[in-house]
Each structure stands twice: as C-alpha cells, then as structure tokens.
Amino acid sequence: MNNVRNKKRANQSLPFFFKDEFKVFFVIILVSTILLVTTFTFDKVPPILNRGIQPATFPKGLLVLIMFLTTIIYYLSFKNPWKKEKKLPKPFFLTILSFIFFIVISKTLDFFLAISVLSIFVSYNWGEKRISYLLLVGILFPLIVFIFFEMILGLRFPPGIITNLYYY
C-alpha cells in the first residue's frame, strides 16, 4: 500500500518551489545576494592610494557570475529536470545532530570529550551495539590520536574538564 502511494507521489508533478532545482537555485541566489550586499559595506581605498580595482570589486564580480550561472542551470532544468533524490535516512540526521553535539560539547566542556561522545553516538546509531567496540572507537582510539598528536606534534589541545586532568 505504501509503495503504491509513494509511486503515485513520485509521479505527481510537484509545485515548482518543492523541486530540488528551485530549492538549489533559491538558496544560491539568496546567499549570493546577502554576500553581494555585504560587499557594499567593505571599506574603500581612497582614490589617491587606489591602484587597480577596489577590494570589493573582485568578489562582486564573482558573485554576479555565480548568480548568472545559477540562473542558467535553473533555466536548463526546465528542459532536463534533475533526477529525484531519495529521502535522507534517519542515520544521516543523527550524524548531523552529532555534529551539533560536538560543537556544543567542544565549546562548553571538553574537546576530547566531544570527540568521544560523537564517536560513540555515531557508531551506535550506525548499528554498533557491542560495548567493547563502542569503547574502542569512543575511548581507546581518540586517546591514541590525542597522545599521538600531543607527543609527536607537540600539539596543545584546548582546555577542558578532561584535557585539564592531563595537563595539570
């Protein structure tokens, strides 16, 4: 039943704003426009010191080029529509969520802890349920990487609740 419904849905012609072509076109044009507006806020070199072009001119030209080329690919997509992409599965969103966790934990608690949490979270959600393997990817391997970077490259990781235990 679900399959029949899905097929029907795929065959229906979607309104233009739901199509991938439009979404991509819209996002690129929107971001380019914001960046283009930003270029007008760049400081200008006084005419007496100015040699060649102003610092804003080159990025402006690039953004106009990107917008022009994006309009062309959108126009061409009317003739040759893009292939419909499959819906993104749950593990994808969980992986993105783990990135957000990583940013929050690395900023507030600890860089090393953030790596461990992400590794265990991703591995678990991708199907690994064995504790020993989760400990391997979440604790042992990051620890080896940490020590390797610390000892061989002399890298100092940012302070945090666990990293501080090592440094002090």
Added chain:
Amino acid sequence: MMAPLFSSKLLIVLIFGTLFGLILGVLPGLGPTTGGALILPFTMTLDPLSAIVLLTSIYCAGTYGGAITAVLINTPGTPAAAATCLDGYPLAQKGEAGRALGMATVSSTVGGIFSVIVLVFFAPVLAKLAYEFGQPEYFALAIFGLTMLASIGEGSPIKNLIAGAFGILISTIGKDFMTSIDRFTYGINELSVGIGFIPVVVGLFAISEMLTQSTLLDQVFKRVALKAVKLPSLNDYKKTWKTILRSSGIGSFIGVLPAEGGTVASLIGYSEAKRFSKEPEEFGKGSIEGIAGAEAANNAATGGAMVPTLALGIPGSATTAVILTGLIIHGVRPGPDLFREQPDFLYGIFGAMLIANILFFIFGFFGAKLFARITLVPNKILWPMIFAVSVCGTYSLSQSIIDVWIMLFFGVLGFFMRRFGFSVVPVIIGLILGELVEGTLRQSLVIFDGNWIMFLTRPIALTFFILSLIALAFPLLRSKKQKN
C-alpha cells in the same frame, strides 16, 4: 636523480607513504586527496623533501589502490578507478580476479613510470617557458585552469564552474592582501587570516563522505574471492601493450592540463582502448584491454598532474592541490625558480615517484589479498575513527577550534553539493587558485593602468584566453555530438 633518496629515512617515508596510499585507495570514499589532507599536519615534523615524498607516494599508490576495490567489489576505491569497474568486476566474476588485478597492477605501474619520465623531461621545459610569464600571463593561465573545470568529467560543466567560482570566493575571505581591508569577516577575528585549505579539503572530502556513508548503511558489498594476483600472460601482453602505451600517453597529457586529473584520464583512456580494440564488443563484459586502458591512464595522470604543479604552481588535480599546499607550508614556492635553485629537491621528488610506482607494484602484487580485507572493516567503526583523525588534524595546523567548525560546515555543504550534482573538486582548485587569479588580475590592471583591452596585446595571455574559450566550448560541443 636518486641520490637524495638513498637515505634510510626517506626510504621509510616512501614505504610508509606507499602502504598508506594503498590502504586509502582501497577504502571507498577515502583516497589520496583526503588522505593527503589528513596527513598534512604530520608532515610538519618532517623536512620539506620527506614531506613531499610522503605526499607524492600516497598520491601514486592511492590512485592504483582504487583498482583493487573496483575489481573485487565493483566499487571504485577512488573516482579515478570508476572505469576499471566496467571490466574489472565482470572479469573477476568469471573467476579471473587474479588476472584482472594483475593487469591493473602492471598497467598502473607502466602508466605511472611513463608519466614520471614525462615529468622529468617536460616540467623543466615548461618551467623555462614560465620565465616569459608576467602577471597578465599568469592571470590568463589561471583562468585557463579554471575554465578547464568545465570539463572535469564529474557533474555538469556549469555546476563545475559555479563550484570553481565559489572556491575563489572563499579565497577572498579575510584581509585583502593588497590593502589589508577586511572582507566577509563579519567581525570574527579568526576569519581575518582567511579560511585555511585543510579545513575545507577535509570537510569537503572526509566529512561529506562520512555523511554520504550514513545514507548507505543498508548497502551490502559482494566481494569476489581472490586467491592470488597473477602476472598477465604473454597473450595478454600481446593484446594490451599498445593500449597500455596509448593510455599512458593520454593519461600523461590529460594530467598536464590544469585541473584535470585521473578521473578524466581513465575515462578517455578506456574509451580510446575500446575505439582501437579488435574486440570492442567485449568491453563491459570483462575485457582485459578495458582494465589496461583505464588503469594505465589514471596512473599516468599522476606524473602529468605534477608538471603544472611544480613548474607553474597550478594544480593539475585535486590531490596535487594538496601537494601544492604541502609545498607552500614547508616554504617551497613552486615555479620556474624552484627548478633553478633547488634541482636536488625536485629530482628527489621525481625519483620518489618512480620508486613509489615500483613499490606499489610489489605491494599490490603480493599484498592485494590483504589490502582487499581492509574493506571488511565496518563503516560504523571506521568512520568515527576517521572523524577523530580529521578533527585533530584540522585543529593541529593553526590550533584553532574555528577551523574544526569550518571543517564541519564544509562537510555538510559538500554533502549537499554532491547530492545535487556539484563536484567538490572545483571548489578546491578554485580555492587554491583564488589568490593567484585575484592577485595577478589586480597587478596586471596596475601595469595596464586599468585598461582591460591590454590583456589581448600579450600573445601568451591571448593564447590562454583562446584556450579558455575552447575549454568552455568543448563540453557544449561534446553534449551536442552525443545528442546527435
């Protein structure tokens, strides 16, 4: 040429680089570009020659390593091995995996060695020619390199150009190098030094691939059993020697063209092998010529791609863009002066590439079975580990957490770019050429007193502009021809 390599340290670096490159090449989704970017921070502990030897050996071996997975599990370990799947896997299914891998190993080695010879003879000539280049010529050359992105084989030409322009745009973030005026920094201090190459490369390649793998968890690979790699028979050599030589020539030539790399080379090498074959109907069903054509060409592109990288500072492929970054990080400025001032350094690289080709032949021949087992490491274990290395590697270069966030941002962006048919390779090439394009344009306009027409009065620059127009027109003509 080999003198600098007769040190035990360099030989160890070479062996490690070749083994590491093979492992990276075998693992689908990784490859020499990602591997090179990940290992770049570690090269800081090495001297410049050892660092570049490490990166080039990863490049050579990684390009070949892709063939092992292409033949055994019908999944190219690297994009350059995509054409190898077409005949490698069908031949393996017929119970001749050892023969298929044997041919892939021999043709890759011949292609690789051929391209090193091209590199040794052609790079100094190009470097000498580059003495004639001024700012306008370099600008025109960089534009030529960027327009070549239109025909890199992956994705639509216009999407590739958008990605290339986006890469250049990223290079404009930070303080303007001529006037020190902030651009796109939004008051964030860390952005005033610009966006580093490594966070972008690791994000676009490793992190976006991690996201791609998260969508493929239910995919099951069927691995063909391999007893041992077999050297091709006399009959196979008779059948393929012309194909191997032709593809080596094609691969080297394609590699020399700025921005083109092993992927395009292998596709053209494969189609030319089919065109010249006496048994074209066998292609796609396990033709030994098909494997030879694709593999000789993609490995020949490695030496070819090093020609513009070393002689002009223009990357010949995504991996050479990483090598170029390695050179710059270690204080080596590629270009004609490098050939005059540091010939030992250059010949060390040439010799290392030659030895790397011989080493991957030995390791591939005797260890393909072992390397193939690496594909059995489950993604749920492998990718969290790659994430840990990616994060620490990215952090280590400038010890900035912002770089890690930039890496994650580009990872997500790269995933969606690939999902909607935009190749990520042009972003890398655009990013590395960005400063050259803008710098030479602005300095040229100072020389020309703002008169743009003056570009057309310089014969070399004019030639590059004409070539750029041809490069732009080529994909259009090709698609029209295909329609007809």
